[in-house]
Amino acid sequence: MNRNEIIRLTDEIGFLPEQKFGQNFLCDEASIERIIDLCDLREGDHVLEIGPGLGSLTGMLAKPGIELTAVEIDKRLAEFIGNEYGCRVIASDYTRLAAGDYDASSYDVAVSNIPYYLMTPIMKKLIIDLNNSRKLVLMVEKEALQRICAKPGTKQYGPLAVLCSLYGNMDVVFDLPGNYYYPVPKTTSTVITLTRQGGYNIDEGFIRFVEQCFSNRRKKVTNNADVSISALTGLGYKDTCRAEEISPEDFIKLYVV
Template identity: 30%
Template sequence: MTQPDPASPPPTPAADLPLYSPARVRDLLALHGLRPTKSLGQNFLIDGNILRAIAEAGGAARGVPVLEVGPGLGVLTRELAARGAQVTALEKDERLGPVLAETLAGLDVSVVWGDALDFDYAALPAGTRVIANLPYYITGVLLSRFMGAPGVLSATVLVQKEVAQRLAARPGEANYGFLSALAALHGTVRHVRDVPRGAFFPAPDVTSSVVRLDFDRSRPLPDPAFLKFVEAALHHRRKTLRNNLRLVGFEGEAISAALEAAGLRPDVRAEDVPLEDIRTLARHLGVIR
């Protein structure tokens, strides 16, 4: 039998490892009889460099109100709180209660139990910054909620790389669509960094990206009727704009007149049309004034 080298240091107990280490994560899950739930999009971050990059890019600092959606084991939450941010963590899975009570003990963090889809984002205080590893299956819906919440200044989030590309795309680019237009209507998007699958436990099936969306609150929120029109116009983005608008009930002659007024070709594809031209179409079709 091979004897251990007396000069080698003993292995570090899991409890003494950083919370984001794979061994500590596995130990916490085992201790509380938990397994990551795929239907809730539970992929826990296990890379300290990524955690610090998200907190830094998101603007977590002393006195800043921060909303985290889906804290999981509290790994990112601890990083945010350690920087002095006033953290509210919104979590749906109440099985995580004992874990968060342990990992967030002594920290200035308010845990709100409930579904992120039912939360009143409009009630968040002015200057709130969202910083979160979002559940991938509801990313688009949550981003639209953040955009529509007047108190939210920015959202720095981990999303699928494909979603990040769509958020940052511009008219004429391959990934441009309604989500791109929605982000542009509310502010700006900055790609922070890509995140490999190995930065999570368990590893997801896709590469992720950190993006920061800054919302221009000096602008009025977009007219809901215009948002609905933009969504219809870009619903089948590779089809012609004319066809998309006919699908939602606009008459052919009215569409032709609006396209001409906007200086657009009759066969222009939806994905190639700048937002200002879509706004011109909406005015000529009586959707907005």
């Protein structure tokens, strides 16, 4: 779907993109094809698309042999997507869905052009709910990569980097300049993939634990959260260490103690 097609669609259905929903629609056809290729779809796959918008990706995801579910917060677009592509559509804010509301455990692949203002809550929810998935293909704000990819011992390292690392292997694939979208945003997006590996099942309790550990970065982790000093020192850390020094895998060990 290119820019002219998106403009034509908005005119035909009388739709004006709303800033409150972060509605910027991908309209570079070569990039769309690359994103679909990254999904590595297989016969019988159940695919989740969050925020399909006008269907830039949806039309290529809704292939024979693929069971597609789209979650769209804008009821106008949800109706359009359902009518245009014939896939299952849930008209809702994804972050408000319970796992059972959308059969979270059934998806093999999830793809989303994530609205910038909802990046962290959507990524957290995907990592919690889609433990059985094979792959996540996400478009995120390029500036956020420092937080997503951060390593222990850096200022950017925090809960989101811990969760992404534990979910699986992450690859930063390619950028999407603002002019690849309509309307044109003021920032650049980047396509990343998270391929499930490691077998760590992350739940809400673990996320709360990690967030508590980072709640005051200047304090010792033992002052921020219920962390056993003996367990901490047993992993080779000083009892005065801060959360930013602890590896993702060691957060798992500290949580289960």
